[in-house]
Amino acid sequence: MAKDVIIALDFSTKEEVFKFLDLFKNINRKPFIKIGMELFYACGPSIVKEIKQRGHKIFLDLKLHDIPNTVTKAMKVLSNLDVDMTNCHAGGGRLMMEGAIKGLTKVDGSRPILIAVTQLTSTDQNTLEKDLLINKDIKDVVMHYAYNSKLAGLDGVVCSPLEAKAVHDRCGNNFLTVTPGVRFADNDKGDQKRVMTPEEARIIGSDYIVVGRPITQSSDPVNAYRRCIKEFLEEDL
Ligand code: C5P
Numbered sequence: 001m002a003k004d005v006i007i008a009l010d011f012s013t014k015e016e017v018f019k020f021l022d023l024f025k026n027i028n029r030k031p032f033i034k035i036g037m038e039l040f041y042a043c044g045p046s047i048v049k050e051i052k053q054r055g056h057k058i059f060l061d062l063k064l065h066d067i068p069n070t071v072t073k074a075m076k077v078l079s080n081l082d083v084d085m086t087n088c089h090a091g092g093g094r095l096m097m098e099g100a101i102k103g104l105t106k107v108d109g110s111r112p113i114l115i116a117v118t119q120l121t122s123t124d125q126n127t128l129e130k131d132l133l134i135n136k137d138i139k140d141v142v143m144h145y146a147y148n149s150k151l152a153g154l155d156g157v158v159c160s161p162l163e164a165k166a167v168h169d170r171c172g173n174n175f176l177t178v179t180p181g182v183r184f185a186d187n188d189k190g191d192q193k194r195v196m197t198p199e200e201a202r203i204i205g206s207d208y209i210v211v212g213r214p215i216t217q218s219s220d221p222v223n224a225y226r227r228c229i230k231e232f233l234e235e236d237l
Contacts, residue, residue: 005198005228006059008034008180008212012042014050021054023222027237031225032084034059034210048081057084059178059210063117065089068099075103083112085178087158090116090145097152115156115178116149118142121194139163143170150175156207161196164206173205180210184227187214198231206232 011017017039024031033056039047040062052058060083064071071088078086088100097116104111119128119142128134134141146157146167156176159167164177183195190213201209209232218224226237 003202003206003233004032004057004208005225005232006032006034006178006208006210007215007225008036008061008210009039010036010212010216012038014043014047017047017051020216020221021051021056024225027222027226029229029237030055030057032057032059032208034061034212036061037063045081048083052082059083059085059087059208061087063087063089064100065092066096068092068096071096072099072103075100079104079106079111085113085115087115087117090118090149090157094148094152097149097154101153113155113176115158115176116145116154117158118145118149121160121181139166143167146171146175158210160194161201161204161206161209162194164201164204168205176207177205178208178210179206180212182209182211182214182228184214184224198228202232202234 009017033051035048035058048058048060060078064074065088088097101114104114119138125138128138128141142163143166147170149157150171156178157167158178160181161179164179167177179201181192181195182198182201183189183192185197189195198209211228215221215224229235229237
């Protein structure tokens with residue numbers, strides 16, 4: 001199964017994006033790129049096409065969550081962008097996730113990888129109980145949402161690398177775990193609380209690691225990316 005390092009391009013302007021991507025012109029690997037809401041809403045769908053044209057794979061992280069019919073139609077529009085991975089909230093329920101798959105699937109049966117957000121990492125036990133009136137242990141809720149995503153036919157979930165093993169145990173090793181919250185051993189954690197190194201994420205069985213600031217804010221982003229590839233994929237660039 002394909003494993004990869006995904007760089008989170010958390011920039012808000014095209015100029016910053018292309019200045020950053022230009023740094024990678026002279027290495028023999030095109031990084032897999034994550035485009036989030038900020039960049040997508042600031043620049044529009046053309047930013048996806050332009051990055052794609054440069055030969056990068058793209059994870060479009062828009063976390064759709066609406067009634068099934070609307071999600072189906074929105075995913076149909078997104079499927080024209082030919083991204084490689086996208087996502088929706090498992091909290092929308094089985095029908096919504098099935099609708100997402102329906103919208104994304106092209107007439108030839110192909111579609112991007114579709115993964116679910118279980119509970120946001122900003123949601124803690126207190127938020128769950130007080131705001132969402134869910135009186136269950138957050139770990140059980142995350143695992144239930146992951147399993148529900150699998151039943152709906154999705155390919156995997158976004159989760160902490162610390163949850164990757166439990167998700168594989170519950171949903172099978174072919175169910176993808178896409179894990180942010182990655183830091184080098186000698187890095188600042190920033191606002192991420194529960195982190196793992198790329199090497200630890202490999203050992204625990206993450207399928208894709210999503211790495212933002214340890215690469216984008218590094219004084220040498222290409223070298224930081226190289227280090228991720230070495231630790232996570234055990235390959236030299
Ligand atoms: O800079 P950093 O490596 O923390 O970036 C991680 C990326 O993954 C960001 O784009 C962040 O929004 C995203 N993410 C996350 N935790 C989640 C889901 C997405 O950090 N649970």
